[in-house]
Amino acid sequence: MSNTRERVLTAVRSASEAMPTTSFSRNYRTSLEPSDSILELFIDRLLDYRATVIDLRLEVDADKIRTEIEAVLAERDIASVAVPVGLPDGLRPTCVPVVEDRGLTNSELDVTGASLTESAISVALSGTILLDHAGNQGRRALTLIPDTHICLVHIESIVGTLPEAIAKLGPRKVMTWISGPSATSDIELVRVEGVHGPRNLIVLLHALNS
């Protein structure tokens, strides 16, 4: 194996030997125009992906946010919710059983109605929510297996462009970028929302500082 490594590296090194070193400029945008409404743009993109948006952009009261989450659960007949260990208590619904994910099995997650998490940062221009799987978001399986993901997005965590998000966040060990619910266009190019990932993505915008 180490022989192969040397062979490949030697071949690569000699192949690229005569290549000129190149430089290039990064002239692309790193922010949007001040006149652009980042929040409106973000909502527009999410709706385009057919996510559900609950707009509580001015809400700073945990009780009110929780009531709203409970309304969503009732409306959709969701009977149980899994949450990451780091989700603030005040945001956890009281109307249905809530399980904290301390190593739930795949099948336990599979029979859970929804996951409820926070998020790291969001990009308005592409309608993308970035999870870095910190304590308030949980491990990857939590937001993957249950069929509904209710994702809390603090309006101040929304930036205009991807370069802003990358600069703010820096490298992370694991990440999941989510742009709408899972989708396929594999059959006659007809877009169908919901294949293997959560079929419902509910994004709740709020302004509560934890």
Place this chain on the structure above:
Amino acid sequence: MGRAFVGIQPSFPAAAREALKDSQLRTNLAHATGTIRGKRARVTEELPDWEFLREAARGIKQQTLADLADLLVEFEKNAQAAGAIVHWASSAEEAIAVVREVAERHGVESFVKVKSLTTDEIGLNEAMNAVGVDAYETDLAELIVQIANEHPSHVLVPAIHKNRSQIRDLFIEHLGANEDTVDDPAVLASIARAHLRSRFLDAKMAVSGANFAIADTGSLVVVESEGNGRMCLTLPEVLVSIVGIEKIIPSWEDLEVMMQVLPRSSTGERMNPYTTIWTGTAEHDGPAEVHIVLLDNGRSRTLAEPVGRDALMCIRCSACMNVCPVYERTGGHAYGSVYPGPIGAILTPQLLGPGQAETLPYASTLCGACYDVCPVMIDIPSILVHLRATGPHGGTEKAAFAEVARTLSNARGMRRAHRWARFGLPLARLGSALRIGPIRAWSRSRSLPQVPRESFRDWWNTR
């Protein structure tokens, strides 16, 4: 099952002639390429800095090729520090041996797979089947193609040659769907979901490719739509990712460019639904054992080609295929190669080496549409011309190719005449030269089948 890369496929002209007879394929392809082309145009035109993004993407990939050996070493070091086990493979066989060894050590009889051209390139599924390990494709279209025992017809929508009722019939036959299943795409997607669910939840091992390998962090990146990728990358205990050495990007920051140009060029979306990034192993999150196989398989040889090496900058978005007039009519099958379309025509012959897939560089009109859309600005037409000139068919073919090119150009009504000037190929009226003499045999077997003139108008009208 699966796709053979080498040898057993007929040459492009023969396969193209067959493909052109299939009007369902042609209609579906025209619809698919047209739709995706339109979406791509919309989401790239809405970005005022699109051309700057392309320039940066090109710069990033050029830098990758220039520093590749150092970047590979850096990637390896960082991935290992994060807990990954890094393997090197100079050939398909060596890469397959790694997967086989891992499968055997864990005693698995099957694994789940994320759609990956690189694993198709090395013929992984067939090789593993031969040793009694089943590879389950989990991407919806790949699943359809796999149970139909066929080959993908389009990189992005591999099952586009199948219509919904054919898919329903396949699901009834192979997935145990009810006889009275309706042929609604949403219903069919939910059958696939149910079928694969337990397979995901119980899978011990997964195999993936990667869209990017980030040198300065040791992370791998997979972009996808359905969530089957997330399932495969997250739930199993063991993950093996086969990564072509050209998939490297130097830094984490480069993601901000690549992840803007890839989804927009590929599916025409502002962002693909899901992107997974992982760095070695993470505690209590995802596979506890993570392998990365860095695959050469002809890449270092291609890198040594001063003109042809640019093909290694490709990020497999498939935009060049969707704008290619030849691809739109023949589909992916005709190329007899895992990498079809304009990029396949320059990449496949180089990866395979002398004497292989040598008709592919002729599977093009040199109209230049591919260059215009390519997010990393690969000058595909120039590389095609170069490969034709240096290929084994030098002399006669070189002369003939000018004639054929003229024919196709006029027959198509291609409007991009200016491209020709670049290659010193003056446009002329369609002559009868092709129908006579030694060139005639050449033209029949190599290029004319791409576009039988009789039905050209029909195709054009259905576009």
